Amino acid sequence: SSELxxxxxxxxxxxxxVRITCQGASLTTYYATWYQQKPGQAPVLVFYGRxxxxxxxxxxxxxxxxGDTASLTITGAQAEDExxxxxxxxxxxxxxxxxxxxxxKLTVL
Amino acid sequence: xxxxxxxxxxxxxxxxxLSLTCAxxxxxxxxxxxxxxxxxxxxxxxxxxxxxxxxxxxxxxxSLKSRVSIxxxxxxxxxxxxxxxxxAADTAIYYCAHLRRGSHCSRATCTYYxxxxxxxxxxxxxxxx
Numbered sequence: 001s002s003e004l005x006x007x008x009x010x011x012x013x014x015x016x017x018v019r020i021t022c023q024g025a026s027l028t029t030y031y032a033t034w035y036q037q038k039p040g041q042a043p044v045l046v047f048y049g050r051x052x053x054x055x056x057x058x059x060x061x062x063x064x065x066x067g068d069t070a071s072l073t074i075t076g077a078q079a080e081d082e083x084x085x086x087x088x089x090x091x092x093x094x095x096x097x098x099x100x101x102x103x104x105k106l107t108v109l
Numbered sequence: 110x111x112x113x114x115x116x117x118x119x120x121x122x123x124x125x126x127l128s129l130t131c132a133x134x135x136x137x138x139x140x141x142x143x144x145x146x147x148x149x150x151x152x153x154x155x156x157x158x159x160x161x162x163x164x165x166x167x168x169x170x171x172s173l174k175s176r177v178s179i180x181x182x183x184x185x186x187x188x189x190x191x192x193x194x195x196x197a198a199d200t201a202i203y204y205c206a207h208l209r210r211g212s213h214c215s216r217a218t219c220t221y222y223x224x225x226x227x228x229x230x231x232x233x234x235x236x237x238x
Contacts, residue, residue, distance in 0.1 A: 088155075
């Protein structure tokens with residue numbers, strides 16, 4: 001089945017811009033979806049499709065895609081953005097179910 | 110406003126059966142979207158278990174397919190997860206989620222995306238020996 005690869009950890013200085021990436025063959029077929037998960041909480045949808053941000057998610061969160069790599073960009077990272085971020089997509093080479101990236105732990109310095 | 114709530118035993122004996130239910134409110138479970146289960150082992154990432162669309166056969170992760178079953182109870186507006194022959198590796202927080210599909214179309218070509226817009230709070234299941 002397909003895989004999605006994320007960097008395990010990324011850090012950013014407060015107020016700076018950070019890009020979290022997700023790479024996989026399925027992303028040439030499907031847009032990625034991004035979730036934020038804080039300790040002890042359920043994941044929360046933060047970006048999906050080409051340009052969709054759920055109500056209540058700050059506009060400093062944006063998404064993009066280039067080839068087989070999707071990115072979640074946080075422009076002007078805040079302390080409350082420190083969390084784990086997961087991408088997901090559909091599998092394109094086997095079961096055609098959902099696949100998740102391994103997650104990226106974002107630290108805001 | 111869609112809301113989901115998992116329920117079920119928090120402790121299951123090794124080699125036994127894990128059974129969880131997800132109560133759906135705010136929308137009919139036959140609304141035309143998918144219903145899915147995701148789990149997260151302690152300190153690990155998200156793992157998709159499977160999904161079901163009302164009126165269709167469920168789809169499962171290949172690594173769990175031989176042990177898992179997901180079903181819908183339309184009168185109760187809920188869906189369920191059964192996982193057989195559990196081991197310590199099945200100890201996790203189990204989430205149910207509402208899965209939707211969208212598309213962006215340009216010049217007669219559409220690109221799809223799938224997103225879980227509503228999640229339950231999670232149900233912690235520990236497998237004991």
